[in-house]
Amino acid sequence: MRDPTTSPGMVTLWQDGRWIKEGEFSINPGDRGLLHGLGLFETILAVDGNPKFLGKHLRRLRESCQRLGWKSLEYSFESIIRELLQRNQLEIGRAKVRLALTAGSGSIRDLNSGANRSVWLTAEAAGTEMESIAVDISPWVRNERSPLSGLKCASYAENLLALEHARNAGFEETLFLNTSGKVCEAATANVFAVVAGKLFTPQLSSGCLPGITRAVVLELARQLGIDAREADIDLGTLVSATEVFLTSSVQGPVPVCRIGERRLAIGTLFHRIRGAWTGRVEPNSEWR
Known part of the structure; x- marks a missing residue:
């Protein structure tokens, strides 16, 4: 089912609680994820619209956030991912979903700060499975x-x-x-x-x-x-x-x-x- 707000070939992303087109993606130039690579990500396999082992991925991400002193994310990622796949016409076959989280802007002397921490989701076809x-x-x-x-x-x-x-x-x-x-x-x-x-x-x-x-x-x-x-x-x-x-x-x-x-x-x-x-x-x- 095609998302009526997008045209063929137009990629839809989810960022910080809202749906955007690929060209609308933005990040604070002072974000320490952008400046210093201080961020986390998960790569998730989806098959026919279903994200596989999502609970394990989110548990690992939550534990990683705890190691960095960051607050856990409070979004309902399963429903967001399912809609993301549908909006990008990836609900059939294998897809690769990426969940990314940055440190946000703030002092390098206080890595736990970062009220404008950014989180986003993208999806694309998973490509060919490797034989060896x-x-x-x-x-x-x-x-x-x-x-x-x-x-x-x-x-x-x-x-x-x-x-x-x-x-x-x-x-x-x-x-x-x-x-x-x-x-x-x-x-x-x-x-x-x-x-x-x-x-x-x-x-x-x-x-x-x-x-x-x-x-x-x-x-x-x-x-x-x-x-x-x-x-x-x-x-x-x-x-x-x-x-x-x-x-x-x-x-x-x-x-x-x-x-x-x-x-x-x-x-x-x-x-x-x-x-x-x-x-x-x-x-x-x-x-x-």
């Missing part, structure tokens, strides 16, 4: 001791530069080690490895994001009877794994076909996980 992915090891490391560790923070330049470096070398993603030399995460995803029939993913103390799909996959693995563990993973263990896959909210689990020059097969454990995840995000699934 080639990754390299980033020359830069993730600082697990950073105050931003574990936050889905708006200051994403480090990730983008590392991703560009990998793509210039012929890869589609890159993996970060942390300052202790342990595997942390990919630039835009969490990482899993199958070693001796067991499923491993870096523990949160590695500095990785507490990914929504990461948590779902751990839960699915245990339901399937797979021995799944959060652990320290060194690079040698990763490159000797029989299977490796990445997880993100929109793509879900995606198998790694190559790490550097080493090629990997797409194994049976991955297919079990992927099948279970697909069942959870099907249009009629009520799993949240």
Whole structure:
């Protein structure tokens, strides 16, 4: 159903409680999200107009706000997202919804201030699902001791530069080690490895994001009877794994076909996980 107030090709956004056209979006030039990258965001998969795992996303955002000393948001995001998808004719198929929040304007000496903090939602088609992915090891490391560790923070330049470096070398993603030399995460995803029939993913103390799909996959693995563990993973263990896959909210689990020059097969454990995840995000699934 088309929103009668928009014409074909016109993108509708939601910002600070009101519906606007794309060209009407504005942000205070003194907003510390704009000036310093002090903000948070969530990327949410929607299938046939239904935002998947929304409760988990909002819980993570709420916990991140608490870490930064910000007040929680009081909007009814589920109904807003459903209307956003409808207004942009994205109620059929897969869509990517982005929820963003800035620090607002204020002194850099008082980060909890920011009465004009801005929040907005956008939506677009999710694009093609990836069949497999080639990754390299980033020359830069993730600082697990950073105050931003574990936050889905708006200051994403480090990730983008590392991703560009990998793509210039012929890869589609890159993996970060942390300052202790342990595997942390990919630039835009969490990482899993199958070693001796067991499923491993870096523990949160590695500095990785507490990914929504990461948590779902751990839960699915245990339901399937797979021995799944959060652990320290060194690079040698990763490159000797029989299977490796990445997880993100929109793509879900995606198998790694190559790490550097080493090629990997797409194994049976991955297919079990992927099948279970697909069942959870099907249009009629009520799993949240």
